[in-house]
Amino acid sequence: MRWKLxxxxxxxxxxxxxxxxxxxxxxxxxxxxxxxxxxxLQPRAVGAAxxxxxxxxxxxxxxxxxxxxxxxxxxxxxxxxxxxxxxxLHQPLKGxxxxxxxxxxxxxxxxxxxxxxxxxxxxxxxxxxxGALSALGRNPIPFLSNPSxxxxxxxxxxxxxxxxxVALLLLAGLQTIPADLHEAAALEGASRWQALRHITLxxxxxxxLIALLFRLAQALGxxxxxxxxxxxxxxxSTESLxxxxxxxxMRFLDFGYSATVMLGSFLLLVLLCGVAAIGWHWxxxxxxxxx
Amino acid sequence: MARLLVLLWSLGPMLWQLYTSLRPAEALSGGGAAAWxxxxxxxxxxxxxxxxxxxxxxxxxxGCSTLLTLVLAVPCAYGLSRLGQRSSRTLxxxxxxxxxxxxxxxxxxxxxxxxxxxxxxxxxxxSLPYSGLCLPLAILLLQAAFRxxxxxxxxxxxxxxxxxxQRLRWVLLPLMAPAIASAALLVFIFSWNEYPIALTWLSRxxxxxxxxAMARIAGSSVYTIPYGAFAAATVLGSAPLILLxxxxxxxxxxxxxxxxxxx
Amino acid sequence: MSIHTPPHQGxxxxxxxxxxxxxxxxxxxxxxxxxxxxxxxxxxxxCGKSTTLRLIxxxxxxxxxxxxxxxxxxxxxxxxxxxxAMVFQSYALFPHLSVERNLSLGMELRGVPSQRLQEExxxxxxxxxxxxLRWRRPAELSGGQRxxxxxxxxxxxxxxxxxxxxxxxxxxxxxxxxxxAELRQLLRSTGAPVLYVTHDQQExxxxxxxxxxxxxxxxxxxxxxxxxxNNPTNRFVARFLGTPSIxxxxxxxxQLGLRPEHLQLRPADQKLPEGWRGIAATIAHQEWxxxxxxxxxxxxxxxxxxxxxxQPAGSGPWQLCWPRSAELHFDAIDGTxxx
Numbered sequence: 001m002r003w004k005l006x007x008x009x010x011x012x013x014x015x016x017x018x019x020x021x022x023x024x025x026x027x028x029x030x031x032x033x034x035x036x037x038x039x040x041l042q043p044r045a046v047g048a049a050x051x052x053x054x055x056x057x058x059x060x061x062x063x064x065x066x067x068x069x070x071x072x073x074x075x076x077x078x079x080x081x082x083x084x085x086x087x088x089l090h091q092p093l094k095g096x097x098x099x100x101x102x103x104x105x106x107x108x109x110x111x112x113x114x115x116x117x118x119x120x121x122x123x124x125x126x127x128x129x130x131g132a133l134s135a136l137g138r139n140p141i142p143f144l145s146n147p148s149x150x151x152x153x154x155x156x157x158x159x160x161x162x163x164x165x166v167a168l169l170l171l172a173g174l175q176t177i178p179a180d181l182h183e184a185a186a187l188e189g190a191s192r193w194q195a196l197r198h199i200t201l202x203x204x205x206x207x208x209l210i211a212l213l214f215r216l217a218q219a220l221g222x223x224x225x226x227x228x229x230x231x232x233x234x235x236x237s238t239e240s241l242x243x244x245x246x247x248x249x250m251r252f253l254d255f256g257y258s259a260t261v262m263l264g265s266f267l268l269l270v271l272l273c274g275v276a277a278i279g280w281h282w283x284x285x286x287x288x289x290x291x
Numbered sequence: 292m293a294r295l296l297v298l299l300w301s302l303g304p305m306l307w308q309l310y311t312s313l314r315p316a317e318a319l320s321g322g323g324a325a326a327w328x329x330x331x332x333x334x335x336x337x338x339x340x341x342x343x344x345x346x347x348x349x350x351x352x353x354g355c356s357t358l359l360t361l362v363l364a365v366p367c368a369y370g371l372s373r374l375g376q377r378s379s380r381t382l383x384x385x386x387x388x389x390x391x392x393x394x395x396x397x398x399x400x401x402x403x404x405x406x407x408x409x410x411x412x413x414x415x416x417x418s419l420p421y422s423g424l425c426l427p428l429a430i431l432l433l434q435a436a437f438r439x440x441x442x443x444x445x446x447x448x449x450x451x452x453x454x455x456x457q458r459l460r461w462v463l464l465p466l467m468a469p470a471i472a473s474a475a476l477l478v479f480i481f482s483w484n485e486y487p488i489a490l491t492w493l494s495r496x497x498x499x500x501x502x503x504a505m506a507r508i509a510g511s512s513v514y515t516i517p518y519g520a521f522a523a524a525t526v527l528g529s530a531p532l533i534l535l536x537x538x539x540x541x542x543x544x545x546x547x548x549x550x551x552x553x554x
Numbered sequence: 555m556s557i558h559t560p561p562h563q564g565x566x567x568x569x570x571x572x573x574x575x576x577x578x579x580x581x582x583x584x585x586x587x588x589x590x591x592x593x594x595x596x597x598x599x600x601c602g603k604s605t606t607l608r609l610i611x612x613x614x615x616x617x618x619x620x621x622x623x624x625x626x627x628x629x630x631x632x633x634x635x636x637x638x639a640m641v642f643q644s645y646a647l648f649p650h651l652s653v654e655r656n657l658s659l660g661m662e663l664r665g666v667p668s669q670r671l672q673e674e675x676x677x678x679x680x681x682x683x684x685x686x687l688r689w690r691r692p693a694e695l696s697g698g699q700r701x702x703x704x705x706x707x708x709x710x711x712x713x714x715x716x717x718x719x720x721x722x723x724x725x726x727x728x729x730x731x732x733x734x735a736e737l738r739q740l741l742r743s744t745g746a747p748v749l750y751v752t753h754d755q756q757e758x759x760x761x762x763x764x765x766x767x768x769x770x771x772x773x774x775x776x777x778x779x780x781x782x783x784n785n786p787t788n789r790f791v792a793r794f795l796g797t798p799s800i801x802x803x804x805x806x807x808x809q810l811g812l813r814p815e816h817l818q819l820r821p822a823d824q825k826l827p828e829g830w831r832g833i834a835a836t837i838a839h840q841e842w843x844x845x846x847x848x849x850x851x852x853x854x855x856x857x858x859x860x861x862x863x864x865q866p867a868g869s870g871p872w873q874l875c876w877p878r879s880a881e882l883h884f885d886a887i888d889g890t891x892x893x
Contacts, residue, residue: 446642
């Protein structure tokens with residue numbers, strides 16, 4: 001009987017394997033090749049030369065820094081805002097379902113579509129933000145042309161889109177906490193803040209962790225938003241690792257190096273998520289031992 | 292009060308797009324006239340190719356991906372849910388990790404695949420990688436739903452003389468209908484919004500799906516500021532999904548929460 | 555009015571065992587159920603009674619042993635081919651189908667011609683008084699109604715064997731008593747053997763022709779309720795049957811088993827007749843149950859004892875006494891019955 005079950009499982013599993021594992025293996029091979037316009041688009045083995053090049057590539061490290069900066073700030077904001085919204089939606093207020101749907105709309109829209117919208121909103125000098133500032137007699141803020149500010153605009157846009165997802169996830173987690181726990185706490189005279197700290201957050205921990213890891217992994221691969229909102233500019237200040245890999249492949253036609261960049265990014269992703277997960281568990285242990 | 296803020300935060304940008312799309316270009320560059328116009332929409336709908344073409348392409352790919360994903364995910368989820376604890380646990384964790392993977396990192400390998408197998412510029416072929424990318428979430432969701440159906444129901448059907456196919460058709464799948472609907476919606480939304488793979492697989496302008504089409508429009512003009520037309524594109528591009536959300540909000544939300552909970 | 559089932563030779567189970575990993579769930583079970591007989595599988599949870607049912611139904615694989623039904627060996631057959639109908643503890647009705655569809659689905663997919671299908675369906679609906687509920691969904695039915703639908707589904711299967719897994723445990727006590735006689739009559743009228751699992755000894759005694767007591771996967775004793783009650787093969791069976799449970803008094807290598815209704819209270823200084831024995835006892839408290847009284851006593855070194863009598867007892871002093879002929883002797887260590 002069991003073999004019949006495996007028969008049902010295999011096709012999907014095979015596709016997953018082909019889609020997720022094979023590419024990475026392929027990249028591994030490709031990163032040891034030079035395949036570009038210079039080699040007539042044919043692969044030529046070069047050992048670890050591409051990796052050495054990656055290590056010495058200032059633009060790669062610059063992009064790594066930018067991607068990290070974008071991801072950590074964005075995810076941190078999303079977690080905080082998401083938690084706030086989840087707590088809000090958890091209250092039995094009127095119009096709660098409608099509000100829940102409305103708050104989810106940003107997530108449902110294609111990133112590229114709204115990225116175009118954000119370009120206009122942040123536009124200097126005609127976008128609404130700068131328009132309002134001008135009307136108030138203030139100087140306009142050149143969001144998209146000042147390298148130190150563009151990344152903030154991208155964080156804002158990304159937060160807008162993905163916070164609902166985090167909020168929904170945390171809301172689901174909140175709904176699993178039995179109501180009597182809060183009632184008991186209220187009877188003992190605990191304030192709302194104390195209840196939040198000592199009951200809600202500890203029980204919400206697994207969901208917070210999942211949301212964190214999920215969003216972190218996704219954010220490190222940011223591509224759509226950056227490409228359409230700023231094209232990686234101005235002056236490459238918002239360029240992400242994924243965008244760099246893409247440029248290497250599609251614009252510079254340097255496939256070998258592109259694979260190297262992507263594999264490098266992937267390793268970074270695994271490292272970061274691993275650190276986040278371990279760090280979280282370590283914090284949890286500390287907290288528990290403190291009691 | 293907080294509710295109002297959330298409302299404003301979520302809807303604000305989109306409402307602004309709507310407003311912008313109805314204003315003529317001169318008004319936007321500070322020309323001041325309080326005019327309203329549909330010219331932006333006209334420009335889009337009569338463009339070459341007409342904007343609606345992109346929506347159509349996205350719908351085709353979306354529908355195809357949804358079908359393919361379900362065909363693969365439903366049996367797989369059933370098998371996993373009836374498998375013993377140990378084996379299914381490991382597989383589920385693996386599937387969950389795949390779900391968190393940023394798909395953009397796969398684009399190069401997929402590009403080479405498209406080249407070698409002549410899958411480029413083919414809307415139906417695009418549904419292959421899309422299904423693969425949606426499989427993890429669909430499997431997690433459906434597996435949880437299968438688990439929720441008490442085993443005794445299936446055993447009763449078994450004793451009544453129903454074979455596997457009959458059990459699926461008459462008992463299990465009808466009870467799974469809500470979960471399947473949720474999964475289908477999530478797959479459709481994903482396909483609609485996907486960008487990097489569509490970008491690299493489709494180059495013919497009349498075959499573009501919505502996401503790359505928008506990017507192309509965004510990069511098209513450098514000197515003028517056709518933000519009215521851009522905004523109109525944004526509105527038209529968002530409309531189908533907003534409609535979908537409003538119609539199926541419950542299924543979409545429950546699908547996300549279920550998938551998330553079991554992760 | 556009864557449902558005709560084809561003639562058959564009953565159920566025979568030989569050396570049936572099931573082992574999962576290190577755990578032996580069922581250990582060499584032997585039993586027979588004749589056509590038209592109701593055999594109850596009785597025991598505490600985890601004793602293997604549900605396991606037995608599932609093995610006979612084919613829902614779990616057998617580790618070793620044989621199952622024969624109506625002369626056919628069905629041990630390796632798929633559930634659908636065994637001609638067995640089962641009523642689950644939760645009834646397992648299809649929630650998305652109406653009562654009528656719940657009943658007709660199996661028949662339709664088994665290829666029963668539609669006219670006969672309708673006839674039998676109407677017949678069973680009338681028999682179990684389900685006609686007014688025909689179009690309702692399971693969620694709209696009460697526990698007792700759902701049980702009837704589950705029974706109807708089993709009846710329509712025209713099986714060679716009925717398996718019932720604690721079908722009354724979801725119903726409240728009063729309903730259980732009312733339905734017991736109806737259920738017995740219905741099951742007997744089919745003419746097929748019936749295997750009935752329960753943890754409730756009163757239900758077993760009231761409903762079954764014979765009872766098989768199981769413990770930790772092993773058969774303890776099989777016989778009529780009377781045989782098990784008056785002549786238990788071991789301490790476990792003696793303790794399991796009878797409310798309140800049997801009293802056990804330690805006497806060195808032997809334990810004396812005394813049923814509460816065989817004990818009597820007599821004035822402490824009264825002389826006892828030939829063949830009787832008495833011990834000193836004080837009353838701890840009494841439970842008045844309407845038709846009888848249960849008197850809880852301190853029996854000195856014998857610990858807590860229970861006695862049953864029609865009327866409440868006065869203040870004493872009392873001696874607790876009994877005819878020695880009513881004693882059951884058990885080995886103090888392993889509990890087996892000594893003559």
